[in-house]
Amino acid sequence: MRKRDWLGAGALVALLAALPLFLENRYFTGVFTVCAIDGIWAASWDFFSGLSGRENFGHALFIGGGAYAAAFMNGKFGFNPWWSIPVGIVVPAALSLVIGFPTLRLRGPYFALAMLAAAAIMQQFAVIFWQYTGGTEGIYGMSRLIDSSLGNYYFVLATLVATVAVLKAIAASRWGRILRAIKGDEGACEAAGINTTFYKIASLALSAGFAGLGGVLFAHYEQAVTPDDLDVFLSISVIIMVYVGGIGSIWGAACGGILLNLLLELLRGLGEYRLWVFYIILMLVLFFMRGGLVAPFWQRLQGSRA
Amino acid sequence: MLTVLIYGAVTSAIFAMLAVGFTLIFGVARILNLAHGTFYALGAYSAFALTTILKVPLLPAAILSVAFVALFGIVMERVLVRPLRNSALAVLMITLAVALTMQQVLFLVFGSQSKNVPAFINHPVTIHGVSVDGQRLVALSIAIVLIASLWLFIHRTRVGSAILAISQDAEAAQYMGIPSNRIFSLVMGLSAALAGAAGVIAAPFLTVRPTMDLVPMITAFSVVIVGGLGSIPGSILAALIIGYSETIVAFYWNPQWTGAISLIAVLLTLVLRPSGLMGKPISL
Numbered sequence: 001m002r003k004r005d006w007l008g009a010g011a012l013v014a015l016l017a018a019l020p021l022f023l024e025n026r027y028f029t030g031v032f033t034v035c036a037i038d039g040i041w042a043a044s045w046d047f048f049s050g051l052s053g054r055e056n057f058g059h060a061l062f063i064g065g066g067a068y069a070a071a072f073m074n075g076k077f078g079f080n081p082w083w084s085i086p087v088g089i090v091v092p093a094a095l096s097l098v099i100g101f102p103t104l105r106l107r108g109p110y111f112a113l114a115m116l117a118a119a120a121i122m123q124q125f126a127v128i129f130w131q132y133t134g135g136t137e138g139i140y141g142m143s144r145l146i147d148s149s150l151g152n153y154y155f156v157l158a159t160l161v162a163t164v165a166v167l168k169a170i171a172a173s174r175w176g177r178i179l180r181a182i183k184g185d186e187g188a189c190e191a192a193g194i195n196t197t198f199y200k201i202a203s204l205a206l207s208a209g210f211a212g213l214g215g216v217l218f219a220h221y222e223q224a225v226t227p228d229d230l231d232v233f234l235s236i237s238v239i240i241m242v243y244v245g246g247i248g249s250i251w252g253a254a255c256g257g258i259l260l261n262l263l264l265e266l267l268r269g270l271g272e273y274r275l276w277v278f279y280i281i282l283m284l285v286l287f288f289m290r291g292g293l294v295a296p297f298w299q300r301l302q303g304s305r306a
Numbered sequence: 307m308l309t310v311l312i313y314g315a316v317t318s319a320i321f322a323m324l325a326v327g328f329t330l331i332f333g334v335a336r337i338l339n340l341a342h343g344t345f346y347a348l349g350a351y352s353a354f355a356l357t358t359i360l361k362v363p364l365l366p367a368a369i370l371s372v373a374f375v376a377l378f379g380i381v382m383e384r385v386l387v388r389p390l391r392n393s394a395l396a397v398l399m400i401t402l403a404v405a406l407t408m409q410q411v412l413f414l415v416f417g418s419q420s421k422n423v424p425a426f427i428n429h430p431v432t433i434h435g436v437s438v439d440g441q442r443l444v445a446l447s448i449a450i451v452l453i454a455s456l457w458l459f460i461h462r463t464r465v466g467s468a469i470l471a472i473s474q475d476a477e478a479a480q481y482m483g484i485p486s487n488r489i490f491s492l493v494m495g496l497s498a499a500l501a502g503a504a505g506v507i508a509a510p511f512l513t514v515r516p517t518m519d520l521v522p523m524i525t526a527f528s529v530v531i532v533g534g535l536g537s538i539p540g541s542i543l544a545a546l547i548i549g550y551s552e553t554i555v556a557f558y559w560n561p562q563w564t565g566a567i568s569l570i571a572v573l574l575t576l577v578l579r580p581s582g583l584m585g586k587p588i589s590l
Contacts, residue, residue, distance in 0.1 A: 055395045057340075057398065057402070099573070102573045102576035102577045103573075105576075105580070106576060106580050108535065109338050109394065109398075109535075110531065110576055110580075112338075112398060113338070113527050113531065113572075114531075114569075114572055114576070116340070117524045117527070117528060117568065117569055117572065118569055120520055120521070120524050121524070121565050121566060124521070124565045125565065125566075128562045128565070129562070232402070232406065232520065233406060236399070236402055236406065239399060275410060276410070279403045279406070279407050282399065282400075282403050283386075283400070283403070286390060286399060286400060287389065287390070290393075290396075
């Protein structure tokens with residue numbers, strides 16, 4: 001990271017931190033809280049799939065796993081809400097091992113398909129076993145992590161910054177280089193004596209843990225979980241966020257999450273149709289801007305100055 | 307016992323119709339089509355629209371529905387998938403986007419209540435003292451006929467040989483003058499038609515709803531992974547295994563758990579025999 005990148009990141013975080021102070025309004029604070037949570041989801045997706053090239057089509061499994069873990073801990077058993085965080089990280093990480101171990105050893109589309117299937121089947125279970133999960137209504141009546149909505153926003157924002165910083169640091173280390181090398185040529189990595197399966201599974205578990213953390217924050221923000229937290233639409237939204245932000249850059253993905261959520265908020269008047277805007281953005285990005293928007297834009301800005 | 311045998315056969319036949327199309331388009335064009343369940347839903351919905359709203363008699367309505375779904379598949383491949391074919395991720399994304407968009411379209415046009423599609427035969431048929439509703443038997447026979455004719459088409463005709471040639475080595479086939487893009491369109495059409503037909507014949511005994519596409523699609527690709535990606539006989543065998551397992555679980559234990567079967571089957575297959583029952587060996 002160069003000096004300018006630090007400045008840019010600092011300015012962005014300062015802006016995000018200052019905005020709710022100017023827009024003294026609970027509604028906007030809520031919008032920005034969800035934006036920051038989306039940023040965590042997108043960054044965690046990008047860390048594994050963006051770097052290693054193994055596309056995860058069921059990120060909602062981890063998000064919803066964390067959210068439901070939090071709902072069971074706090075909403076059902078009445079534990080202190082802060083207990084949700086460790087449990088909501090461990091549960092999705094464990095789920096990721098169950099799916100990752102059989103599928104990530106293999107080349108081919110098995111991982112993408114298995115993740116899609118696992119998330120959809122978990123969602124079905126969340127509806128079918130309504131005695132425990134509340135069915136389509138979900139579990140509600142959870143307490144907040146921090147009562148003041150501004151305080152909660154700063155906590156979520158700090159978590160986002162920490163998530164991006166940790167994932168970015170790992171991505172810049174040897175570990176991240178191995179993941180990128182796996183994307184480039186897995187055979188060559190293995191020939192160099194690297195246990196690629198270990199790195200893939202460990203990275204997926206890390207990605208799942210952070211996604212679960214985002215799920216916990218979301219569940220406590222909404223004070224409820226529903227089967228929508230496991231929906232395919234959530235999974236694909238996260239991928240679109242990463243695409244818009246610029247795949248493989250992590251911070252770009254986080255920005256993509258924030259941007260897309262703001263856009264969705266602005267389009268609230270369109271009702272159900274605003275989802276179509278998502279698909280149109282997806283098609284534009286897929287057909288015309290494969291590299292994404294945010295990260296390439298920043299790089300170009302740098303290039304023109306340098 | 308006989309009930310399980312018959313119901314299992316019907317379920318397996320529907321799964322096989324879905325899985326064969328899914329594996330065919332993957333084997334030939336390397337397209338993983340996440341909109342495959344959409345074809346199935348579109349088949350059921352167009353049968354509903356034609357028979358109930360436009361009052362078309364059932365048989366022509368069924369044929370028109372299948373043709374419509376095939377056309378939809380071809381147009382989707384031509385317009386959306388082909389420009390992105392060099393990136394597997396982009397294909398997955400765009401087909402999933404098509405699936406979610408169509409779900410929304412069906413919801414806006416037909417609403418969220420489930421619809422009834424008329425059956426070819428309404429009265430139950432008794433076999434050895436077991437009463438089975440007639441439509442399930444019709445579905446079973448149509449499925450067998452369609453899959454058998456697809457098999458004959460691939461193995462006995464010139465175009466079929468071209469399909470096989472591309473699935474074995476796309477580049478070499480192209481050097482031999484096989485127009486691969488046209489074959490891709492054809493295969494996409496066939497795959498969509500098969501899934502659409504499954505939707506039409508299964509619709510009378512299923513709930514026809516906008517969200518009906520996801521579960522069959524997941525089952526279809528579970529069947530395909532268990533059978534071996536790209537292998538048609540493997541898909542049929544795996545469809546029988548998964549179809550019967552689901553029926554047995556639903557009958558003797560609890561219908562709620564059927565959804566878990568396909569996921570467990572996929573994970574077991576990938577641990578024990580990653581290439582599937584009859585797939586080509588794949589590198590670990």
